[in-house]
Amino acid sequence: MFERSSPAITASPMLKRFGYIQHRSRSERSNQAGLSRTRAIPPHTSRIPHPVSPIMKNKQTAGISFFEKNLTLWVVLCMIAGVLIGKFLPGISDFLSRFEYAKVSIPIAVLIWLMIYPMMMKVDFTSLKNVRREPTGLYVTWVVNWLIKPFTMFAITWLFFHVIFSAFIDPSLAKDYVAGAVILGAAPCTAMVFVWSHLTRGNPAYTVVQVATNDLIILIAFVPIVVFLLGITGVTIPWDTLFLSVVLFVVVPLLGGIWTRQHVIKRHGDTYLKEKFLPKFDNTTIAGLLLTLVLIFSFQGEIILENPLHILLISIPLILQTFLIFFIAYFVSCKLCLRHDVAAPAGMIGASNFFELAVAVAITVFGASSPVVLVTIVGVLVEVPVMLALVKFANKTKHWFPEKVAKVDDKIRSQKT
Numbered sequence: 137m138f139e140r141s142s143p144a145i146t147a148s149p150m151l152k153r154f155g156y157i158q159h160r161s162r163s164e165r166s167n168q169a170g171l172s173r174t175r176a177i178p179p180h181t182s183r184i185p186h187p188v189s190p191i192m193k194n195k196q197t198a199g200i201s202f203f204e205k206n207l208t209l210w211v212v213l214c215m216i217a218g219v220l221i222g223k224f225l226p227g228i229s230d231f232l233s234r235f236e237y238a239k240v241s242i243p244i245a246v247l248i249w250l251m252i253y254p255m256m257m258k259v260d261f262t263s264l265k266n267v268r269r270e271p272t273g274l275y276v277t278w279v280v281n282w283l284i285k286p287f288t289m290f291a292i293t294w295l296f297f298h299v300i301f302s303a304f305i306d307p308s309l310a311k312d313y314v315a316g317a318v319i320l321g322a323a324p325c326t327a328m329v330f331v332w333s334h335l336t337r338g339n340p341a342y343t344v345v346q347v348a349t350n351d352l353i354i355l356i357a358f359v360p361i362v363v364f365l366l367g368i369t370g371v372t373i374p375w376d377t378l379f380l381s382v383v384l385f386v387v388v389p390l391l392g393g394i395w396t397r398q399h400v401i402k403r404h405g406d407t408y409l410k411e412k413f414l415p416k417f418d419n420t421t422i423a424g425l426l427l428t429l430v431l432i433f434s435f436q437g438e439i440i441l442e443n444p445l446h447i448l449l450i451s452i453p454l455i456l457q458t459f460l461i462f463f464i465a466y467f468v469s470c471k472l473c474l475r476h477d478v479a480a481p482a483g484m485i486g487a488s489n490f491f492e493l494a495v496a497v498a499i500t501v502f503g504a505s506s507p508v509v510l511v512t513i514v515g516v517l518v519e520v521p522v523m524l525a526l527v528k529f530a531n532k533t534k535h536w537f538p539e540k541v542a543k544v545d546d547k548i549r550s551q552k553t
């Protein structure tokens with residue numbers, strides 16, 4: 137219906153980044169400006185969408201690596217490998233279980249540090265000085281993550297495990313499954329949210345602030361929320377053990393990440409950190425995660441072989457919870473007229489989980505062979521395909537939000553781009 141002129145479309149770096157395209161030639165701009173004056177409509181408010189080419193569609197998933205995109209497949213393969221090791225080579229699990237300190241498996245602790253430490257290096261805590269700028273998006277993130285998500289996770293999983301699936305799950309096992317879900321729901325995403333934000337063309341500077349504030353809130357809110365919700369189910373957790381797990385798997389890698397980041401920037405500069413240093417650790421987190429899963433599944437082999445259907449039963453309420461939390465944050469952001477590049481990451485942070493921390497805490501408190509740990513692992517299994525579906529939905533509904541990307545707080549963006 138609409139004919140294109142022969143000159144090629146050109147885009148400035150800033151406009152290309154946010155999906156805005158400059159018109160082709162001076163004559164075209166003049167003609168369009170004259171036409172716009174006649175109609176009293178600014179050129180940039182045209183509602184005619186630009187056709188999306190297959191190349192642009194492929195770019196929407198360019199920010200996720202091969203390992204991250206196929207994480208579900210790797211988790212399944214790790215589950216198979218771990219179960220086979222536990223079944224046919226039990227000596228390996230028995231040998232590794234000897235290396236414990238304060239009920240913490242040292243091999244698993246080392247692998248978990250390999251997962252979490254690179255994440256913490258990516259978080260720029262100097263961005264916290266921008267908290268007061270555009271605070272509404274942060275309020276949505278905080279309220280959804282800490283006042284809604286843990287409690288809906290508890291309610292949904294309790295309903296499914298104790299009522300809907302009661303014919304398939306023993307009550308004592310259901311209690312353990314709810315405990316694992318509570319730990320998972322009380323840990324909002326830290327690392328993968330940068331991937332989801334990139335895929336939805338989120339504001340990278342604002343996403344850093346969202347993640348940095350969440351990481352600090354974890355230090356204060358995670359333990360009380362978990363203790364309170366598990367207390368409702370009748371599961372008692374020693375506060376000192378839970379605090380120990382937070383110190384080991386949040387505070388230590390957090391401080392290490394901050395020190396490493398500052399040290400590298402001081403010696404080589406911010407550009408070197410982002411373009412050279414951090415990319416070296418891209419696969420470290422995934423490798424640590426996969427090796428950890430192999431070890432955990434080797435301890436979980438008996439539970440999985442006796443209850444193979446439980447993997448599916450556990451995944452159903454976790455998937456429902458993911459969709460629920462995303463849509464709460466996303467629709468509230470829409471009603472508040474937030475920009476899409478703030479609203480989409482806000483929904484993604486709440487929907488996804490800091491599963492590395494959840495796995496670490498579950499192992500520290502309950503042991504690697506506990507059914508509690510199994511729930512946190514199933515969370516890893518279902519997260520990537522569900523989140524990719526939500527990314528697709530967010531990109532298709534961008535027109536629901538105000539088209540004011542050009543008026544973003546340029547001070548924040550310029551500091552991080």
